[in-house]
Amino acid sequence: MLRETRELLSSIGVPDLDPALPVRQLSVAEQQIVEIAKAVSLDAKVISMDEPTAALADHEVSLLYRIVEALTARGIAILYVSHRLREVFDLCSTITVLKDGRQVGTYPAAELDERGLVRLMVGRELSAFFPDRAADAAPGEVALALEGAGNGFVDDISLEVRAGEIVGLAGLQGAGRTELLSAIFGADPFTRGSMRVGGEALRPRSPRHGVRAGLALITEDRKGQGLSLSLTVAQNALGVVRAVFPGRTAAARTELPSTLEELALVARGLDQEVQFLSGGNQQKVVLARWLAVAPRVVLMDEPTRGIDVGAKYGVYEVMRRLTSAGVAILMASSELPEVLGMSDRVLVMRDGRLVGALPPSASEEDVLALAAGAEGAEAAA
Amino acid sequence: MSAVVGARPVRRRRLSTTAIVFIVLAAVLVLSAVLVTAAGKPFFTAGNLAAVLTLMSILGFVAIGQTLVIIAGSLDLSVPYVVSTASIIGAGVMAQGPAGIVPGVLAALAVSAGIGAVNGLIVTGLRVHGFIATLGVGLIISGWLGTSFQGSFGSAPPEFRVIGATLIAGVPLSTIIMLACAALAALLLHRTRLGHHLYAVGGSASVARLSGVRTKVPVVVAHALCSMLAGLAGLLLLARTSVGSPTIGSQGGYDLMSIAAVVLGGTLLAGGVGSVLGTIGGVAIFAVLDNVMSVLEVNPFLKDFIRGSVIVLAVALYAWRSVQRRPPRFRPGKEAAP
Known part of the structure; x- marks a missing residue:
């Protein structure tokens, strides 16, 4: 055999x-x-x-x-x-486009370009894949700082994320991006090194501790870790605020409809179970539940995995809106265009360690070379 | 694509599982009345209804607690032994006379809650599944009951036995207490933070943890409440039988019967979904079936056959519904829903 x-x-x-x-x-x-x-x-x-x-x-x-x-x-x-x-x-060689459960059309691949395909998928013209950075954006105070932090999965991590900044986290599968985010959040706490949130020394011991300090984690596994699938949109969206800041639940409930409207959530109602929503709409509920606690640092792990182009753009817009409100974002992603298109700086991980930082003007090849540990790449960085 | 939450009126809803439970209950009642009347015996008499309600009350207490535990994603197999323990402790303390009633009740409930807390701590702290944890704890208690007590123990004074005999407007007092407990449990589940956390932890413990929920607290509290309700059931059995008995719980088969009633009531055995109201419906269905079958003197095998069939059919129905539950996007001749 x-x-x-x-x-x-x-x-x-x-x-x-x-x-x-x-x-x-x-x-x-x-x-x-x-x-x-x-x-x-x-x-x-x-x-x-x-x-x-x-x-x-x-x-x-x-x-x-x-x-x-x-x-x-x-x-x-x-x-x-x-x-x-x-x-x-x-x-x-042939491309078929589906939208809302219907076949939009089938075309030979040679007859379409990316722009035309996106138009068919979204039903309207998308001017760009990524929303522009705010013109007057100037990063503020350091919101999250790590100094030599590590645990069983990541080692010697030192980084800073400023208020209003998006820092991308690139690396190959298994490089430790997810592990780093969950360590910062307190799900797999750091065992060494120091961490500061908004200037105060703090090493979260549990997710609850992390949320209290103003951290939010959007996990890569939406269905397994992000949402309670058998609960409703409202129960999920209020889940975090109710657990950690019970005094703010009533206010959050009042604001919920307008938050969801801003996110353009498509659902039958606040009482629909989230398991029946599309991936993109589930991700909007995930965003809503963290927006409700007004975090100062948002950790995002593959924030657009498995969602369609239109919903992706929506997620990017939320990220831009958050940063212009002074929130710091640390985003891990396997999609290099996304990392380079959204981030103000890109950090690259390999084998559980940070191996370099690149500006968003870097090419995908630069990032890959660093992530894969190609020779000479580190010197170039 | 522009339809947004809250913007559209609520559509025609499918029947909730709880509604189905009560429709089935109504059907069972009608059918029973017909069968019993056809056999030339009265069904809707005050005496017979009181008998049904009494039958409901004891299983009801246990099933309410079991609902909380199952929603939290655990299970409690130690309830029958807690029932017996509460009856023994209550009877032991009350043997001194009326002055022992209050201390007896408090002692029985405190010990019960303690057993539940131990269950909960084993489940959360040692990460042993509730099925095994409570099986083990149940075995330990049953060993203690079996070796320390032969036959009945202690006695309840007449002032306490009144509880078991009182009817208010034709409804037994024990049933009223049980329904009050059900109302409190429903309030706990739907109106409090702990209730929301029970659903969240039962639905997915890792999601709850990453949402900042302390995942151990709800499980321990659910187990403690469940055992306390079982203790209450033991005390009401004591009021009815007047002596403590080390086997009264296991004779009642409250472990599996309560789980069956909870599941019949539409609560998901996997946790995260369910309601106390449904459980009460499930308990009532069993009580009516039992009553009818004893009035009609159905043979014991047929009795268990019918009980078993009801459970299996009900759960099959719920499973089928959960497959059907995803609302279709397209219906022939209609515009697509979002």
Whole structure:
């Protein structure tokens, strides 16, 4: 069986994956490869891939590209569902656009450009992918500062995020971005080093402690960690304020309808269960629950994962609005265009440590080289 | 895409699970009345209704507590032994006469709450699932009851036994106390912060933790309240039987019956969803079924067969509904809803 598996894996272009390893020990990318291999072994004629790159870092995506090309060369048809437009144009020969459960149209990929595709998806022209920075933006006081902070997953982290600033956190899958954010938030507390929030020394011991200090964490796993799926929009949106600042619950409840309107939430009502909302609308509820506690530092982990282009733009607008109100944002993201397009500075992580800082004018290649640890990259940074 | 929360009027709602429970209860009542009358016996007599309500009260106490625990994502299998313990302690203290009533009640409730707190601390502190934690604690208590007490123990003075015998407007006092407890529990769930946190922790403990909820507190409190309500059930059994008994709880099968009533009432065994009102409906359905079957002298096997079928059918219905619950976006001939 091992030999057959090895042949199978070689046939899709990954000869060096050990067939004897338990799947749990594989990276997300490798797990996906196993899933694809499974489909190939069943002699599938059509393979559907639903957001296959959502959890992959960029260098892993290129591996997937090679596999997809190997599969199509063997005459297998691929139905590729993705939010990432670049992949759609790179890989697909025909593009079908769905909007609100209806088919908008099907076109040969050569007839569309990104702009035209976005227009079909959103139903209107989007002037730019990222809203402009406020013209008069000048970063304020230091809102979050770490000095040599570390725990079991990240080490020797020193960084500063100023009020009104968006700092991007880039790195490959497993570089420790999520771990760093949850350490700052108090979910996996730092065990060494120092941390200051708004000038005061503080190392949150628990999420509750972190929220009290003015921190907010938008997790990458919306369904598993961000929202109580069986509870309603209102219960979720008021969840944090009720738990941590009970005295402010009534005021938050009064403000909720206008907050949700500003976020352009599409739902049947405040009493709809969030599990029936689309990913983009669920993310708006996540934003609403943190806006209700008026945090001074917002930690965002993949804030636009799995949501459509229109909703993404909405999230970016909220980020701009927050920073112009003096909130500091630390955003981890695997999407380099997003990191470079939204951040005032980009920090790059590798193997649980910060390995460099880049200006937003840096190219994606610069970030990748630093994140992957290519030679000479650190010197260049 | 411009429809926003609050901007649209509430649409025609699907029946809530609780509404279904009470429709089923009404159907069971009608059916029972027909069957009993057809057999030439009266059903809607004051005496028989009081019997149904009495049947409801004891299981009701236990099931209310079980609802809180299950909503919080745990489970309590130690309730029957807590019921027995409360009856023993109450009877022991009250054996001295009327002066022992208040101390007896307080001691029984305090010990019960203590057992519940231990359950809750094992579940939260040692991270043992409620099923196992309360199974273990229940075994320990049952061992203590079995070795320390043979047969009945202590006695309740007549002044205390009055509670078990009093009817107010045809309704047994114990049922009234039970309904008052249900109202308080519903208030706790829907009007207090602790209630919201019970739902949040039961729905997803990690989401609750990342929202800044102290996730252990609601679980411990739910377990303590559950055991206290079981203790109350034990005291009311004592008022009815007048002597403490080490086996009265396990004879009643209150562990599984209370879980069945809670689930029949529409509470999700996985936690995070449920209501006390539904539980009361579930308890009432069981009480009516039991009453009818004993009036009709149905044989014991058929009795359990019917009980079992009701539970399985009800849960199958809820499972089917939860699949159907996602509102369709398109209906033939209509504009798409958002």
